[in-house]
Amino acid sequence: MSLARKIPWTVKYRPRRVDEVADQEEAKELFIKWIDSWLRGRPEKRAALLYGPPGSGKNSLVEAVANERGLELLEMNASDYRRSSDIERVAKLSARGGSLTRARGKIVVLDEVDGISTAADLGALESILDLVRSSSHPVVLIANDPWDPKLRDLRDACLMIEFRRLTKTVVKRVLGAICSSEKLVCEDDALDFIAERSEGDLRSAINDLEAVGEGFGRVTLSSAKALLRARDRDLNIFEVVRKILMSKYAWQAREASTQTDASPDELLRWIHENLPRQAQDPEDLWRAYEALSRADVYLSRIVKSGSWDLLAYAVDLMTAGVALSIKNYQYKFKWVKYSFPETLRLVARTREARQVREDLAKLIASHLKCSTSTAKSEVIPLMKVIFDSNPRYSARLALGLNMSESMVRYLSERNGDAIVKLVEELRRELAKTGAERRGSATVPGAQQAPVLSKKPARGKPGGSASRGLDSFSKSSRG
């Protein structure tokens, strides 16, 4: 029981037999006729293209048929199409083996073929066509939108089977059946509400039902509204950005920004990341960045002055200001792929290196009595030159400044190992001469080496400087 609960309902209530598949009578008939024609040898069309809106039963029908006839499914989806070698592998598998009359026949299923982008998956469509021509098993292609020009050749090679958008009544009937099977108390108008908002997508309707049922233990109209409306508001941030950039009116863009929980600062970053992909006209891009950078100025004024009243202006500029700057409609409504703000990723990936750089800058600043930003922009680049070109000398510097091992490696990837080794040698040597010079004094540990620098320390390093140095020698010990 507890195990069964963990299976999502969309899987749990997947049709096992053809008559369990909701509606789509015409598609069922066409598809079954075509599959059966394989029993009599190879039909004229080797492949069928099942198309229709999401959640209308395309996959379910294929699975139900395979299940009833005891056929094995060989599946691929869009993410696999990246390499045509993968398609060829499947093609080989499917070319082998006899026909459906054999003990275990196969159906080759390629899902989401309309997700193939011709530029990125160069050759993938070619490979699919080859597969269709050479396969000795039925090939089923699945798509939401088959009318893309790039799919024309494929369309010609396939038997086209259309799946209609499911009606609200059909969706509601399935939901009701699931409710009684789950022994859930369901209000009728709650099911109406869920079915209505699914717009014929049975998969999403079942997901919604499950969310409400699991969350509240019973499905009432008010609970359904509370949960699903909230989810509506929290639109995927990609979609919010897309909505903003494609807005034609100021109110549209401003309203879109209310549909996310992202902070204004985050939203700014997401718009910044994806704006240049959408606004490809240089004039648009410049205008949009004028607005976006002004929004950023307002945000900085909020931080400085603490007056949150200014937020409204920042949001106006980053939404409406940006949206209305994009005037070239050739690009404005074009669907382009958006991405996650790269800087956040970059920053996360380089956190350690940046920490080392900060520590090094502080160390140098304390020695040269300059700011850390001067150390970073002026001194560290020159030290990198030294560390890249003269390991011996660098080792002496590393020792004199009491650098940690990671600082040495930061300054030279190329010579890092060599310099670290040289530093160790110098330390041992220093400990030896130091011991001799001190005569009977206790043998100083290697870590004390810098104190024994030939030049006597001039004055004590200032408060912060000495704290800094202590921590550095500690970290170099580790």
Place this chain on the structure above:
Amino acid sequence: MSSGSALTELLWAEKYRPRSLQEMVNQEDIVKRLQVFVKERNMPHLLFAGPPGTGKTTAAHALAHDLYGEDYRLYMLELNASDERGIDVIRTKVKEFARSKLPAKAPFKLILLDEADNMTADAQQALRRLMEMYVDVTRFVLIANYPSKIIEPIQSRCAVFRFASLKREDVVARLKWICQREGVTCDDGGLESIYEVSGGDMRRAINVLQAAAALGEVSVSNVYKVVGLATPAEVRALLKTALFEGDFLKSRDALRKLMVTYGLSGVDIVKQLHREVFSSEVAIPEDMRVEIADYLGEIQYRLVEGADDEIQLSALLAKLVLLGRPLRQQPQPPKPVKR
């Protein structure tokens, strides 16, 4: 190139920094006046103003050294306002130290605020009050590149010392002296070119000297090699990609690399871009150079005011992509017409 058998080495800018006023070889007038303060064991608040690397910080430390001896740091609080510039630091650290009891034998304590022109305006206001309240036990030494960024009431409470840019022969002579002490081979051409790349900034000159020496000898070619290696190629690449190729995304990637990998701040990048914009090696139409400079100034102002580095610099890139459009439409480098 080592000085004898030394096992450790320091940065020469630290190693050869004058420790006392007497050791200072430049800014003679200023040094003389400071030595009077030491003799009288009394002085007003001081404001040292002048370009980078002209001895302001060195003079301040030397002054403290001569006043208090080797352990002068016990009597002095030093802060770099670029790193700690907020009003909180003034209210806590500075105030604590300013009001603390006067150590025996010391006429007053010193508070050294380096790069004070980077302090926010309200921090300066807070500072002004402290300067008045604790003047009997504490003297301030403020150091700034641009004295005009210090508010008027503070300026009027300080004796202002203007540090002039170092003269070519002074810089070269000092570099030569260091080379002798270090036993480094150098030629005059090499030393002259260090002056060329660093202007009158002694700290930068000495840093370049040390890097060139690490390559073997201080020659013209080594100096330019060092400077070339130390300047991220991405700055120029960024400018060219945006202006001549019109590829915004590519130039933004270069920008991110500069910020994240090299750790350059937005202001650093704007300043380096400014240098590139007027470089003869980048073929920008003359009037456009000025137009870009104007925009750079606007961006730098916003950054100083606290705006976001990446957003503001991206706006700059978008501007460059637009400005460069006419350049990209005509055949790129005007090729000689074949007859």
